[in-house]
Amino acid sequence: MKFLFSLTNFFIGCCLASHAAVISDRFEKEDFIFKRSKCDYCGYELSLLDEIPIISHLLLKGKCRYCHSPIPIKLLIxxxxxxxxxxxxxxxxxxxxxxxxxxxSLLLVAICDYEEMEFNLAMLVPAIYLALITEINRFPSYRxxxxxxxxxxxxxxxxxxxNKKLGSGDLFIYLILAFYFKxxxxxxxxLSASIFLIIHFLLEYKDNFKGKEVAFIPYIFIGLTLQLLIH
Known part of the structure; x- marks a missing residue:
């Protein structure tokens, strides 16, 4: 029963993540609610079978059904x-x-930060609201x-x-996590995000990483995922 619960939740999460990727790509550009997804290369509208998270990617061998162009591996990740x-x-x-x-909300921001090194603050509004409501109720019990x-x-x-060594968005997200959780x-x-970031830098920029800029929020989300799994 626990396995079925986890599997169902995993699939729901995959669907939500897939839609978050669509929103981040179309935000302020085109309709991301009613307009069907399409291939970035040939522009062909995808069928429902083409949009099943993970499964469709594997069945199609990572290529568009219509033009056979490669589907970005980042979507699967x-x-x-x-x-x-x-x-x-x-x-x-x-x-x-x-x-x-x-x-x-945080996943949407993480995707945008990865793609553009910035995000629209409106994406964080739901998370900010929930964090503030939780903090108001919890504050009297702080130790x-x-x-x-x-x-x-x-x-x-x-x-x-x-000192411009960290983006203000990272600070916002820390406050959200501290207020909403603990x-x-x-x-x-x-801490987990920093470890993942260091490992990435050592693997990819081991010879020369001085001055490299990197989006930190995606690593924060990975760290958040790890904490959610542990807790």
């Missing part, structure tokens, strides 16, 4: 990570629905330990933002 992020979400509870909305886990990291991130959860997420 986005679907897999999105599926993993939703595995433990309880969609039959209000708290689970709130979790799902917040995760989707000294929570402040110890929160304040030093907040000061450090603010310092890096002011400061410790946010700290562990950012």
């Amino acid at each position: 986005i679907e897999i990570i999105g599926g993993l992020a939703y595995i433990n979400i309880s969609f039959n509870q209000k708290s689970g629905i709130a979790d799902a909305i917040l995760i989707f 000294i330990a929570d402040y110890i886990e929160f304040v030093p990291i907040l000061i450090l991130l603010t310092y890096y933002v002011l 400061p410790q959860f946010a700290d562990l997420t950012f």
Whole structure:
């Protein structure tokens, strides 16, 4: 039963991640709600069978059914990570629905940050709202330990933002995670993200990584996914 629950959630997460990729590509450009998806190369509208997350990619061997152009592997990776992020979400509870909305908002931002190194702040509005509502209700129960886990990291991130070594979006997301979950959860997420980023740099830029710029939010989302799986 647990396996079926996880498998169903994984597939739901893959579908949501696939739609997030569509939104990030069409945001402020064209309709991403009613307009059908199409191949970026030949422009042919895709059928429902062509849009089944992961499965369609594997059956089509990573190529468009119509023009046989390669489907970007990043889409498959986005679907897999999105599926993993939703595995433990309880969609039959209000708290689970709130979790799902917040995760989707952050995933959308992560995809945009990866593609453009920036994102529209409107994408974070649902996550900001949920975080503020949660924080208002939780604040009276904060312990000294929570402040110890929160304040030093907040000061450090603010310092890096002011010195333009970190984007303000990263700070926003830290606050969202700290308010919605807990400061410790946010700290562990950012620690995991930093480790994944270091590994990536060592593997890809081991000879010369000085001055390289990289989108950090995708790594934050991967760190968030890891924490959601552990917790």
